[in-house]
Amino acid sequence: MEKTGSKTKVKGYAALDARSDLVPFSFERRALGKKDIFIEILYCGVCHSDLHQVKNEWGGSMFPMVPGHEIIGKVTHIGASVKKFKVGDIAGVGCMVDSCRACSSCKEHEEQFCKEGCTWTYGSPDKISQGVTYGGYSTEIVVDEDFALHISKKLDPAATAPLLCAGITTYSPLKHWKAGPGKKVGIYGLGGLGHMALKFARSFGAHVVQFTTSENKIDDAKRLGAHEVILSTSKGQMDAHMESFDLILDTVSAPHDANILLSLLKRNGSLVTVGVPSDAFKVMAFSLIRNRRSFSGSLIGGIKETQEMLDYCAEKNITSDIELIDMKDINDAYKRLLKSDVKYRFVIDIASLKK
Ligand code: NAP
Numbered sequence: 001m002e003k004t005g006s007k008t009k010v011k012g013y014a015a016l017d018a019r020s021d022l023v024p025f026s027f028e029r030r031a032l033g034k035k036d037i038f039i040e041i042l043y044c045g046v047c048h049s050d051l052h053q054v055k056n057e058w059g060g061s062m063f064p065m066v067p068g069h070e071i072i073g074k075v076t077h078i079g080a081s082v083k084k085f086k087v088g089d090i091a092g093v094g095c096m097v098d099s100c101r102a103c104s105s106c107k108e109h110e111e112q113f114c115k116e117g118c119t120w121t122y123g124s125p126d127k128i129s130q131g132v133t134y135g136g137y138s139t140e141i142v143v144d145e146d147f148a149l150h151i152s153k154k155l156d157p158a159a160t161a162p163l164l165c166a167g168i169t170t171y172s173p174l175k176h177w178k179a180g181p182g183k184k185v186g187i188y189g190l191g192g193l194g195h196m197a198l199k200f201a202r203s204f205g206a207h208v209v210q211f212t213t214s215e216n217k218i219d220d221a222k223r224l225g226a227h228e229v230i231l232s233t234s235k236g237q238m239d240a241h242m243e244s245f246d247l248i249l250d251t252v253s254a255p256h257d258a259n260i261l262l263s264l265l266k267r268n269g270s271l272v273t274v275g276v277p278s279d280a281f282k283v284m285a286f287s288l289i290r291n292r293r294s295f296s297g298s299l300i301g302g303i304k305e306t307q308e309m310l311d312y313c314a315e316k317n318i319t320s321d322i323e324l325i326d327m328k329d330i331n332d333a334y335k336r337l338l339k340s341d342v343k344y345r346f347v348i349d350i351a352s353l354k355k
């Protein structure tokens, strides 16, 4: 089926500036190009990155901003040259919708590190429309098939949406740093990213230790797969694990002291941040030179690895633990996210936008 020639008017929610609540916002999606697929969005996850950007905490936010990069929907139309998708498929869209496709990063399937800068799903200059990209807090999206993901019909679509960012952002570094049997792996922060990291690290066979500042999450951490749980506000509990970790994945969104986490690493251990607090880390040289420690970071994952992760999740039946919300409740959800009060990912039921 083709849907060519005309733009589509869609409903969404947008931040109009960095201080106000999100409000209803209508805009147009581009006419379907030859390699585009048209997706009727069913669910969209709420990432803490949405909140950082809505509040312009990283600088450079462009308004109006329609956030959302954990998108799951149904393919309803396809362009004339589309090969990978057919009408009726369930498709996903994550953090990227385009890249140069020619640089070494793109050729090596790491489009997130595109030398020209990839096109982010929202808030990014759009080479195709010449405008700004708008994300998944909306009823429909048009995307090049190369940046869409296949979603197994075995997986619950609402609980699968968070895999498109929280899933790949934790899967990729855990694979890169070889979390697996014989490794003691710490996950710092039990939020959207943290709970996926915990599930993956456990599934890969590592000994997994979950850190949390929230006492009320300790039982959940065990249920989600942690072998041990550390209340990170307890100096005694932290001290008991000094110099013992091979890898700590830091998923925390707020400013915090990385030196404390580095002191928990054993010889040649790595601290890897995926969290992006707005303040700089202040790392002491002594935290690194002792035990020859490394402090690194990781940014989402390429399209190929995202598909690998989704297929892995379908095989192992791994999805996110979610709280399904209506679109109109997004501003309350953001307030709860700031208080670390979500178990463990908000997902917007996009049907609520159509009412
Ligand atoms: P989230 O659901 O809000 O989870 C963050 C968790 O951090 C909270 O649940 C809380 O866990 C812990 N935390 C919050 N404030 C803390 C503090 N002051 N000290 C210690 N722990 C604290 O957020 P998310 O969606 O998982 O995102 C986490 C971070 O990753 C954000 O900065 C986001 O922008 C970033 N991110 C990065 C990438 C990437 O590619 N690198 C991709 C997506 C998101 P406890 O209650 O267990 O303490």
Ligand code: ZN
Binding pocket: 047, 048, 049, 050, 069, 165, 166
């Ligand atoms: Zn995200």
Ligand code: ZN
Binding pocket: 099, 100, 101, 102, 103, 104, 105, 106, 107, 111, 113, 114, 115, 116, 117
């Ligand atoms: Zn590139």
